[in-house]
Amino acid sequence: MTKRKRYSAEFKARVALEAIREELTLAELAKKHGVHPNMISGWKRAAIENMATAFGKGTGSGAKNNDAEIEKLHAKIGQLVVERDFLANASVQLLGKRGRKW
Secondary structure, eight states: OOOOOOOOOOHHHHHHHHHHHHOOOOOHHHHHHHOHHHHHHHHHHHHHHHHHHTTOTTTHHHHHHHHHHHHHHHHHHHHHHHHHHHHHHHHHHEEEGGGGGO
């Protein structure tokens, strides 16, 4: 059984850029780099679709917003865990062991 070959992001980007330039055909690129032409087509399509994100505004502040959102969600998870444990203990005291489901 053969394993699938994994290609680095740099390699994919370089091959996709060559495909976008259209200096060689897909068949020639496939032979040159040793990959299937369908893979090159997929990489080219993905590169073209994601090209707009490189020039989108607010790319630098997106990471800060994500970090703040993650911190807020972690705090909420902590609060919910404390509430769940409190209610589980209260139900055991009121109902005995039959009230605990886990």
